[in-house]
Amino acid sequence: MTTFLQLHLLTAYPPSNPNRDDQGRPKQALVGGAPRLRLSSQSVKRALRLSEPFRQGLAGHMGQRTKFIAKDVLDHLIAGGMEPAQARIRAEEIAKVFGKIEAQNKKRPDEMQGTTLAFVSPDERGFALALADKALAGEEMPKDKDLAKTVLRxxxxxxDIAMFGRMLADNPDFNRDAAVQVSHAITTHRAVAEDDYFTAVDDLKRDGNAGGAHLGEHGFGSGVYYLYACVNTDLLVENLGGDKELAARGLRALVRAIATATPSGKQNSHAHHPRAGYVRTELGSNTPRDLTGAFFAPVRGDDLFDASARALERTAADIDRAYGPACDAHEIMDVPKGLGTLAEIEEFAASALVRLDG
Structure with missing residues (x-):
């Protein structure tokens, strides 16, 4: 049976704008008929991938989202002595396994990039460059599907690819299903974006006029956000080629990152660096369930954080009563109440791999 690791987090954000919409304002959502502030799933996942727990804890085991893998191959071929025009042909032949390559830009002829972002693992980048070495040695390139099988895995x-998956439209056999699902984070209470009107003063202005040399505005908001994530630990191990030790490192890094990382929009303006104040971690083989329903009726009161945590616990208990236990075991860190530590949550999450052995 599949073992699921589920994470429920509450994090209090100060006035900030970590994830902007197309107008530069904080993203929002209407939940239960009430306005909320929102952090998109995509922005949260990028924050996780770029966080220190991921970069340090998983060094050498991180992919790259890029349009420029073809440029890497091109530069490698040219550095190896191949004539630029021929190198471009060979680079496109190799890198096309990750997606179509844009036509050469006449204004920037040295550029070479794909039409879409590709999620490329370190091994796959190495295999692509190994093919480039064979091209430099005058060997023929594999054709079509054989080429894909030579480079892709x-x-x-x-x-990060094992956790968050990828899609290769031109080589769907090498798509990877995401082992980790991440929700959009929403405020547990009513919250709307506010407008900040600001000015900048010219330091060298000496005419006695103290008025601003620049006028502007930007949006911000604050609130207690609920974030949910679900890990299919069996799929995570499968995506990592059966490496349970690496999967356990990944789970520890994920827990630390999701509790401490944040989208970095307008961070220099607001210095938002919040940490989760409440984390509920669950392990079990039952069908996953999120607890967003705890907040369809917006939380109210003088202490929105505590009210949010209690609403989360009540909803978990109510679902367990109606459907049976949603998990086999759970661990809680509640910072205001002095319960639990993040280190304990990390070890609890990693124990999911022990359950697989069992």
């Missing part, structure tokens, strides 16, 4: 040591 359905499982390897890239933890």
């Amino acid at each position: 359905t499982a390897d040591g890239a933890v």
Whole structure:
């Protein structure tokens, strides 16, 4: 049976704008008929991938989202002595396994990039450059599907690709299903974006006029956000080629990152660096369930954080009563109440791999 690791987090954000919409304002959502502030799933996942727990804890096991893998191959071929025009042909022949390559830009002829972002693992980048070395040695390139099989993998040591998946439209056999699902984070209470009107003063202005040399505005908001994530630990191990030790490192890194990382929009203006104040971690083989329903009726009161935590616990208990236990075991860190530590949550999460052995 599949073992699921589920994470429920509450994090209090100060006035900030970590994830902007197309107008530069904080993203929002209407939940239960009430306005909320929102952090998109995509922005949260990028924050996780770029966080220190991921970069330090999983060094050497991280992929790259890029349009420029073809440029890497091109530069490698030219550095190896191949004539630029021929190198471009060979680079496109190799890198096309990750997606179509844009036509050469006449104004920037040295550029070479794909039409879409590709999620490339360290192993796959190495295989692509190894093919480039064969091209430099005058060897023929594999054709079509054989080329894809030479470069691409359905499982390897890239933890972020194993967790968050990828799609290769031109080589769907090498798509990877995401082992980690991440929700959009929403405020547990009513919250709307506010407008900040600001000025900048010219330091060298000496005419006695103290008025601003620049006028502007930007949006911000604050609130207690609920974030949910679900990990299919069996799929995570499968995506990592059966490496349970690396999967456990990945789970520890994920827990630490999701509790401490944040989208970085307008961070220099607001210095938002919040940490989760409440984390509920669950392990079990029952069907996953999120607890967003706890907040369809907006939380109210003088202490929105405590009210949010209690609403979360009540909803978990209510669902367990109606459907039966949603998990086999759970661990809680409640900072205001002095319960639990993040280190304990990390170890609890990693114990999911022990359950697989069992």
